[in-house]
Amino acid sequence: MMIATYQKHTLNFKQASGTSRGVLKTKDTWFIIIASEGKKGVGECGMFRGLSVDDRPDFEQKLQWACQNIHLGLDILLSELVELPSIQFGLEMAFLDLENKTAFELFPSRFTKGEDTIPINGLIWMGSEAFMREQITSKIEEGFTCIKLKIGAIDFQTELDLLKSIRSHFSAADIELRVDANGAFSPDEALEKLKRLSDYQLHSIEQPIKQGQVEEMARLCETTPLDIALDEELIGVFDVADKYDLLQTIKPQYIILKPTLVGGFQGGNSWIKAANDGKIDYWITSALESNVGLNAIAQWTYTLQNDRPQGLGTGGLFTNNIDSPLEVKNGNLQYNNKTNWNFNL
Template structure:
């Protein structure tokens, strides 16, 4: 009994203008892995590989060829003898989205091919608190999103900054604090590395008067100024891009020990898959560093796996798992967002006809 696998490419269309400090995104490509045992070809596990353009280390021209090569090697393995070590040998270094897609497909297969990646309370009805994401755009667009998120019951708002006029972004924050002071909103910011090193402290000081919970990646990753910035910033700094490409427990420990961020934000697609994220969480907790988990524009397939993985932990902070409604043509699933929380409604069915 040997494993078999195939993949299918799908392009998802955004239902709005998705703008970050790296530019405008109109669509998003994912590759879906199907894995089965040749003794039972009708039972399949499904996983999603979705590298982010301009950010993921595996956003490269040979991605599809590498994916095919990895899947070709599966036929020499059986499901019974497959483990994390085997996966690491199969997938070349620098392809975290393939690791994530393959490990979740295998977990799905092991659990009966029903998109039940882990056996925990999430798929039994327990919801996960999440933040509401405000995308960049003109002032009216951002304020409209903000009002919608508050009306939907979100109490933690994440706003992208650094891609527009700084004064305009400050205006949005000022409006947010004045208009919704009764709601006592928690505000998170994500700069995607947009601030220049010679201006970042000034800008963080300006932003801090709005009682900001944290700011993701204020400057580009890998810069020597980050160590001092983590010490001096008036706003707690959270790492996202800074973690990309850091492989192995010792390298991770050294980074956290040297830079000492307040938080790390984990994206399995970017940060080496689920097992790698487990390692990051363990190291962060040992160092007294907070963490939360965020999706990376995956469709319902990847988002479902990330939600179930997150539910393995005692969640205290809102997570970044609210991106399921951003596509016109997302895969119909039991995932639903209600009152600032995501939950799994098992009365609803998966529709994988497009995968």
């Protein structure tokens, strides 16, 4: 007999982390735990308040429904929960964990054996100029060769000065720079801002304008001097035909996939196929999950063999994360098998 329960956990940031949407101090997440014949499978439903399409009043009610109907099996549950991508992802994790011999090893590979690593970007949170400079210096000293800056909340000229400062010491060949505006620019000003940003040989900008402005984003992607990556734009697009239509209309240079926000492995794979068919590149990032979700994303990402730096360096942000073998070293995520999992909330 299969039994499922869920448990809420509030992650606490080591230090408040700023985005253009505001400052984050805590992050709620939910673990779904399936038990069957003496085995256990754990998944994470890391719904992101204010961002996830499943940030809705009946979220926990739907999670409870999934637990009560766990006997229906994964395929039926996924089809019934299309509009709740984070629950879909948690269920995928939990069922895979239940099936596999080693706990939390969902996709056995050279990565989980500790024989290979995943290149990742160093994330710079918004804050004062001094705070951002401090983070940049720290990430470079830690061996990161790709840095991603959150922009759009402080003075734009100050942000340009930060980029100029980095470029005065490190060329584009030394350090790859990405920026993430989280939709902070208005359509009227976006192109001019992209032109000014492009002076600093940036790799790309994520979501320069808010999602849902498809015609404006398409025009921007056609005329931009700086490669654009869609992020929030993908949220809430469930139908495969709609995914193709969106990418064919906007024609972005990249898409960024957060499995928690796009329906887990299945949702991510359907976006990747649509992107590949449209000759659009991609990379994977986390969405502030605990190490349970981050682990699942990392293991899946490794199977894709996408050699771009991924956005998987968020495990060290919290004071009360789940102890895991995941470690960041020299700008890479690695799996240290000498460290044990400690899922004991």
